[in-house]
Amino acid sequence: MQSLIVQNVTKTFETPKKQILTAVNDVSFTIEEGTIHGLLGPNGAGKSTLISMISGILKPTTGHIKILGIDVVTETETTKKLLGIVPQEIVVEMAFTVEEVLYYFSGMYGVPIAERRARILEVLHDLDLEDKMHERARNLSGGMKRRLMIAKAILHKPKFLILDEPTAGVDVSLRQKIWALVRRLNAEGTTILFTTHYLEEAENLCESITLIDHGQIIKDGKLKDIQKEFSKNMIHFELFNHAVSHMANVQMSGNEYEYPMTALGTDMAALTAHYGDNLKSIRSEAASLEDVFLKLTNRV
Ligand SMILES: Nc1ncnc2c1ncn2[C@@H]1O[C@H](COP(=O)(O)OP(=O)(O)O)[C@@H](O)[C@H]1O
Ligand SMILES: [Mg+2]
Structure with a gap:
């Protein structure tokens, strides 16, 4: 009901x-x-x-x-x-x-x-x-x-x-x-x-x-x-040094980078191999409602 x-x-x-x-x-x-x-x-x-x-x-x-x-x-x-x-x-x-x-x-x-x-x-x-x-x-x-x-x-x-x-x-x-x-x-x-x-x-x-x-x-x-839906297959990561050549499909999002994920383990390994010691942090996690809202209202 x-x-x-x-x-x-x-x-x-x-x-x-x-x-x-x-x-x-x-x-x-x-x-x-x-x-x-x-x-x-x-x-x-x-x-x-x-x-x-x-x-x-x-x-x-x-x-x-x-x-x-x-x-x-x-x-x-x-x-x-x-x-x-x-x-x-x-x-x-x-x-x-x-x-x-x-x-x-x-x-x-x-x-x-x-x-x-x-x-x-x-x-x-x-x-x-x-x-x-x-x-x-x-x-x-x-x-x-x-x-x-x-x-x-x-x-x-x-x-x-x-x-x-x-x-x-x-x-x-x-x-x-x-x-x-x-x-x-x-x-x-x-x-x-x-x-x-x-x-x-x-x-x-x-x-x-x-x-x-x-x-x-x-x-x-x-x-x-x-x-x-909004955390859909995205890996977020931060770098120490931004002046680098990026892997294909990497996009900047605020101070972070986003990478569309296909298989978590493989992608994490590829990103780690590519960026090496330059990686400050890397994670895949559920979007906060705030991320969803900002995206939907085009406020970022
Ligand atoms: N009685 C009213 N007469 C004219 N405009 C109104 C009236 N009530 C609300 N509005 C307008 O309708 C819009 C939505 O207001 P409201 O429903 O109070 O929003 P919220 O509660 O989400 O802050 C606003 O632009 C507000 O100024
Ligand atoms: Mg109100």
Whole structure:
């Protein structure tokens, strides 16, 4: 079963100067139930716009979105209950205490009255906010407000949790806490869509990814397959002295050289024989997501 189907979705905005801005351009991808999926792209790529459409806040200009088979435009009230959303911008109800905020949202998301108190305590514990439960939201630090937003989003144990750049601008310890929580919720059966512009974060956390740039998908699939595709048969090496005659097919890539591999052992032996003591390092390894991204967006 697919938790999410995004099918040919486009979103255009009209700018104040009456120009049409295409924030999301014919995007299609799916997320399998039970996975942690990364939505990756630089600032302005269209990630938040896409998430607003998935959450039913914005309507696609064209295209369709389904959550667990249910259309988000025609059945918004149903899909909203299946979802937990942690928006990018911090929005908390400043005048209320943490407990009041959570009580209000547990009601809104239909947590039965008899279960609310226990569920709130559980979520406060998960987010390490127990000692702040009687504090007004306005008095929380930035990191605590972020945690309160996550607490709000998971109160009703959503089947599908979407986090829009939850780790942007947070300190290392909170980032690790968020990762641990995401992994645990996923292990308990929640499908996760995790938005980030940190590539190494996606490498760490996600099994599948959708890379977008300028509103368009530039790569989509299992992280392992994408890494494999881009590390395709390349041996990387560094030299001490660059003024040498090269073996055929050797290409420069940054400070390194690349050689298209046919058979690892033979090629390594040939390169070592050719460059000898001039070899500073030699390796064949999986491409980092960063390499993939830079290649695909032509930023190198
Ligand atoms: N409500 C809006 N009106 C006009 N333009 C918008 C609106 N929301 C987003 N955009 C534009 O759409 C593009 C994508 O933005 P966004 O989805 O926020 O990107 P990301 O979340 O990947 O950083 C940007 O150029 C942004 O300025
Ligand atoms: Mg965004």
